[in-house]
Every structure is written in C-alpha cells, then in structure tokens.
Amino acid sequence: MQDEHNNGAVRFHVTEVRIKLTDDPRNKLKAYASVTIDDAFVVRDLKIIDGNKGPFVAMPSRKLADHCSRCHHKNHLRAAFCNQCGGKLDPDRAPKDPRGRSRLHADLAHPINSATRIELHKAVVRAYAEEIEHAQRAGESYRPKDFDDLDELNEILDAEYIDELERRQEERVRRRREAPTTAAADNVAGEAAAGGAG
Secondary structure, three states: OHHHHHOOOOOOOEEEEEEEEOOOOOOOEEEEEEEEEOOOEEEEEEEEEEEOOEEEEEOOEEEOEEEOOOOOOEEEOOOOEOOOOOOEOOOOOOOEOOOOOEOOEEEOOOOOOHHHHHHHHHHHHHHHHHHHHHHHHHHHHOOOOOOHHHHHHHHHHHHHHHHHHHHHHHHHHHHHHHHHHHHHHHHHHHHHHHHHHO
C-alpha cells in the first residue's frame, strides 16, 4: 500500500462531479463543485476559482480562529477587535505558511499526494467546462444541478444514529441512578454482616 502512494498511484475513482455555476460573471469564484468518490463518499463545497493560469480548484475549508487574550472568546484571525469584549487584537497574529503568507483557512478535506490532486483537479475542471457548455446551449432555460439529493441517505442515517446515541445516553443515566442505590444497599448489607459477626 505504501509503495502505491510513493509511486503516485491514484487509488480512488471520481464517479460523479456536480457543478453549480455562480451568478456574477465578474466574480473570481466561478462555481461550486460536489465530488463523489467510488460511489461511496461525497465531498462538497469545492470552489472553482478563476486563476492566472486557468481554473483553480480550492478544497472546502474553514476559517482559522484564535482566542482573545483578555476574555478568551474565539475570533477569526482577520478580526481586528474581539467579538465579545471589543478588545483590540494583534493584526499580525495569524500563523505563516512557508512563503510567509498568513494562514487564514484550513482545508477540511484534501488530497495527500500530487497524483490524487491532479486527478481530482482534472475531473472537476472537465465537469466545469462541460457545465459551462451546457449553460451556454440552454441559454435562459439553464438550471444548475441540484446538490440536495446527496443529503437524503445522510438524513436517514443521521436520524438512526442520533436515536442510537440517545438510547445509549439514557442507558448511562439509568445506570448512574441505580449505582448509588446499589452501593447504599451493599453498604447496609456489609454493615449488617459485620454487626452479626461481632
């Protein structure tokens, strides 16, 4: 398995890419993408950005934050003032990448080798070009692809999973309630046995 990664072999197959074009043609953000891998795993909110050398695929990410030194409230690294206490924050507090640029976001999901990154990039950019063609042919009647049906199975599984978590939590609470009663009964029985022996 390690050899395949070292040789740059791609071990997954992109089975579907859905593209949702943005409305404003002047915006550098051209589209959002949803990628299905091996008909089993979906990654949403990839961004297609108009870069200097053509479309660039950005992975889904979250904003990085830190805590105010005064009140310890969490704030985004771009914030100049604390959202809780209003205290001034150090504008240069973001960690730097190897090129010296501030790291303001962290990827939620991303390829871990260049072969996978290239394969994913090609699949997304190909689907983006096809979606642009489709939109141009359709004209006014164009409707972007819908991502909502990707949630249907997830909602069913989530409900079952939550029910199971709640059942386990109720069981833990029941055992905690019974534990002091059982411990007290054991103490009484122990004292009675000790008293009878004396």
